[in-house]
Amino acid sequence: MTSIDWAKVRSDFPILAQQVNGRPLLYLDNAASSQKPRAVIDALVKYYEHDNANVHRGLHELSSRATDAFEGARTKVARYLGAESAEEIIFTRGTTEGINLVANTWGVANVKAGDVILLTEMEHHSNLVPWQLLAEKVGARLRFIPVADDGSLALDRLGELLTPEVKLFAFVQVSNSLGTINPAAELCRAARAVGAVTLVDGAQSAGHMPVNVRELGCDFYAFSGHKICAPTGIGALWGRRELLEKMPPWHGGGEMIVSVTYERATYKQPPHKFEAGTPNIAGAVGLGAAIDYLEAIGRQNIFDHGAELTERAVKHLGEIPGIRVLGPMHRGALAAFHAEWAHPHDLTTFANEHGLALRGGHHCTQPLMRKLKLPGTTRASFYFYNTADEVDRMAAILRDARKFFDR
Amino acid sequence: MNTELEELYQQVILDHSKRPRNFGELPDAVSVHGDNPSCGDEIDLHVKFRADGGVEDLKFTGTGCAISLASASLMTMKLKGKPRAEAEEFLRAFHQLVTSDTAPTQKGLGDLILLGGVRKFPQRVKCAMLAWRAFEQALHEPGATVTTEES
Structure with a gap:
């Protein structure tokens, strides 16, 4: 050390x-929210005092500085999570929005009536309610890995619960109410073996331990900035590129389109396809500063x-x-x-x-x-x-x- | 020790929270469920009204913090056998006691006065009011559910 x-x-x-x-x-x-170091607060002030403008639009100096700062933060998040490229990082408002995005895009396109969504009994409401909504919408069923008496997952039940009907397995890496650290890589491997897609809720892990999505072997990983020294209202979702490319958009609007007629629109490639509207630019800048800060400590x-x-x-x-x-x-x-x-x-x-x-x-x-x-x-x-x-x-x-x- | 805490958690209040009076079911009563979802406080209040609208008997069951349980316990003791108008007057007076700096004019609040310490803890007013809101509901619209979280 x-x-x-x-x-x-x-x-x-x-x-x-x-x-x-x-x-x-x-x-x-x-575990509810972290405090912010001077470096993050200063990054927000500097952004607003020097570089603030909308991103990806203006051909003027400030817009290009804001765009560089915003996209630079995306690169930092990608590196922080061990992603293959920055194109796999979607900025969100936080873990909750990341999970809802997956449920409403990948989920709606891929989960069908009779399919099973596998969760655990220790999920935060944010990794439970979006799946309840999806299950209700498409006629899927929810299934839960029980919590054992010692507060760990009853992994002896995994074999009988993680069956080929499971289309998605979503679980928390570190439980916010028990503290349990789940064996995420092992769970993702088991899911892959039955063809299930995995989503890891990283709200309590992203700022607390080394995380590498490729080593975890998951398909989606969501976290919140405010729990890792960044401002509130910013977070990120990492998704495996081949899944992101096939997912329909969620929110429609500016920023996410290539061309629009009165009748229809064509969409940008990920990640911008999933980022309609003016994003939380300052939040992303703050998240980038927080990541620099955390990485300096290790x-x-x-x-x-x-x-x-x-x-x-x-x-x-x-x-x-x-x-x-x-x-x-x-x-x-x-x-x-x-x-x-x-x-x-x-x-x-x-x-x-x-x-x-x-x-x-x-x-x-x-x-x-x-x-x-x-x-x-x-x-x-x-x-x-x-x-x-x-x-x-x-x-x-x-x-x-x-x-x-x-x- | 902090005096505001001493005022909030007086011996009588702790005693009522650990050994709540009138705790249990009441057959043939009007029942109201009250809860504060973010706290986890839950109460089922059972009230038997007389033909003239007066409170014949009342009991409660539930789980919650010391303030919500003590308030429910003291409330049931106070309201048992009271004519309707007087019970409504206590409801109004208790609300004033826990929310306002002006002391309620209602006489005879007795040990309920001890819950006045709650007014220094605005986040806990909903705990103290839960049983009372359930009682108010029983007076006006029995069988419903109440919460004090939006108030």
């Missing part, structure tokens, strides 16, 4: 140097640091009576837990009064919470700017919470 000056890294995030309710902000809701370093913090947190939590940590040992940078002495919302209110930002609730995985018979959980999620000292402070606040509620 390369030696990183984590204190210096932390000082790159202006928002972290503040007090909340009279205490130093202790931000542990990174994703393996980020993963190792997160694993250290999480291990420390799980150990602390295990020592507090009445707390049960969910999910398997091998996990992403988050720890979700049930405290028998306080409801998640009472606990997060208590935490907030101590400057600690935790997430309480169902984490957009309602069916999973129902299966686990929990009204919700409390979740601490870490990023590379969090410190071991912060984990210890979180534990101290939770110990105080127990004294407070369990009286």
